[in-house]
Amino acid sequence: MLLALALALGFSISNPGEVLAALPPGNAITDPAAILRDSLPVQQPDLRELQHRLEGTSNDLRARRWSSIQQACERSSKLLNQRQGRIIGDLPPQQQETAKQEIENLQQNLINLCSSSESQNRDEFLEQRREVLAAVGRLEELAIESFPYEIPEEFNNLPRLLGRASVEIRTNKGNLTAVVDGYNAPLTAGAFVDLVQRGFYNNLPFNRAEDFYVLQTGDPVGAATGYIPDGSKGERQVPLEIMVPGEKQPQYNKTFEDLGLFKTTPVLPFATLGTMGWAHSDEALGDGSSQFFFFLYEAELTPAGLNLVDGRYAVFGYVVDGFDVLENLGVDDKIETITLLSGAENLQAHG
Numbered sequence: 001m002l003l004a005l006a007l008a009l010g011f012s013i014s015n016p017g018e019v020l021a022a023l024p025p026g027n028a029i030t031d032p033a034a035i036l037r038d039s040l041p042v043q044q045p046d047l048r049e050l051q052h053r054l055e056g057t058s059n060d061l062r063a064r065r066w067s068s069i070q071q072a073c074e075r076s077s078k079l080l081n082q083r084q085g086r087i088i089g090d091l092p093p094q095q096q097e098t099a100k101q102e103i104e105n106l107q108q109n110l111i112n113l114c115s116s117s118e119s120q121n122r123d124e125f126l127e128q129r130r131e132v133l134a135a136v137g138r139l140e141e142l143a144i145e146s147f148p149y150e151i152p153e154e155f156n157n158l159p160r161l162l163g164r165a166s167v168e169i170r171t172n173k174g175n176l177t178a179v180v181d182g183y184n185a186p187l188t189a190g191a192f193v194d195l196v197q198r199g200f201y202n203n204l205p206f207n208r209a210e211d212f213y214v215l216q217t218g219d220p221v222g223a224a225t226g227y228i229p230d231g232s233k234g235e236r237q238v239p240l241e242i243m244v245p246g247e248k249q250p251q252y253n254k255t256f257e258d259l260g261l262f263k264t265t266p267v268l269p270f271a272t273l274g275t276m277g278w279a280h281s282d283e284a285l286g287d288g289s290s291q292f293f294f295f296l297y298e299a300e301l302t303p304a305g306l307n308l309v310d311g312r313y314a315v316f317g318y319v320v321d322g323f324d325v326l327e328n329l330g331v332d333d334k335i336e337t338i339t340l341l342s343g344a345e346n347l348q349a350h351g
Contacts, residue, residue: 030272032318039267041183042143046083050076051136066120073114095142106135149249157350160190165343170336174325180317184243184267188278188316191238193347196338205334212298218291226289240285241314243267253286256311270309273297274319274326
C-alpha cells in the first residue's frame with residue numbers, strides 16, 4: 001500500500017518548481033479546528049459570519065493590529081446579541097434549549113475575549129479565541145438535524161459513520177487526539193471507527209515513514225495487507241471517497257483528475273500536520289482496507305493546496321492535539337491502543 005509519489009505522476013524530483021507549477025493554488029487554512037468547522041454541512045449564515053470574523057483576527061494578530069482585533073471582538077459580540085433569537089429559531093426545536101445555554105456561555109466568553117484584546121495579551125487572546133470558536137462550532141453542529149444525504153446502495157455492506165467521532169491514539173511516545181469526520185467521508189470514517197472498536201490497530205507498528213510527508217500504519221501481522229472479516233476469504237475494501245465543494249455527497253472511486261477538477265480543493269484537504277488519509281494501492285482506487293497515514297504537513301515542502309495527495313486520497317479526520325508527539329514518531333514506533341472517546345452512536349455496522 002504505497003502512496004503515489006511525484007515520479008509516479010511524471011514529475012521530476014530534481015525540479016520541485018515543476019511540480020508546484022503543475023498544481024493548483026489551494027486552501028490556505030491550515031488550522032484543523034477551522035477546517036472541521038468549515039466542513040460541517042450547515043447553512044447558518046449568522047454563525048458562519050461570527051466564525052469567520054473571529055478567525056480573520058489571525059492576520060491582525062500577526063501584524064499586532066490590536067485596535068482592529070478589538071473592533072472585531074466588539075462587532076462579534078454585538079452580532080451575537082442582535083441575532084441570537086434568529087440563531088436559536090433556525091435550529092431544530094429539540095436543540096434550542098441547549099443552544100440558549102451555549103449562547104449564554106458564548107456571550108461571556110466574548111466579553112473575556114474583548115478584555116484580552118484590550119490588554120494586548122497575545123497568549124490569553126489565543127486561548128480565549130479557541131474557547132469562543134469551539135462554542136461557535138458546537139452551535140453549528142446543533143444546526144445539523146439529520147445526516148444530509150443517502151450513501152449509494154452498492155456500499156450497503158460497509159460500516160458508516162453518520163456524524164463525527166473523536167479518538168485517543170496512544171503510542172509508545174505519547175498520545176494524540178483526533179476528530180474523525182463522517183459527514184464528508186462516512187464510509188472511510190466508518191471503516192476506521194469500526195476497526196478501532198475491534199481493537200484492530202492495537203500494537204501495530206508504523207510501517208512507513210517519510211520525513212515531511214507521511215507516517216503510515218494499519219498493516220496487520222501476516223500476509224494480509226488489510227482487514228479480513230470473520231468468515232470472509234478476502235479483505236474488506238473501502239472505496240476512494242472524496243467530497244467536492246458544492247456537491248451534496250462524495251465522489252466514489254474517482255480522483256479529481258478523473259473528474260477534470262484540476263484547481264479544486266477538497267472539502268477535507270491535506271492542509272495541516274496530522275491530516276488523516278486512507279491508503280490504497282497504486283493499482284486501484286477502491287482497495288483500501290485498514291491502512292491509514294498521517295500527513296506530515298510542512299509549509300515549504302507540502303503547502304496547503306499544493307501537494308500531490310489532494311483529490312487522490314480520502315481524508316477522514318484530523319489530529320487536534322498531540323502534534324509534538326506526532327512529529328517524533330517513526331518506523332521504530334507503534335500504536336499501543338486507539339480508543340473511541342465520543343461518537344459511538346454515529347456508527348452503523350452496515351447500511
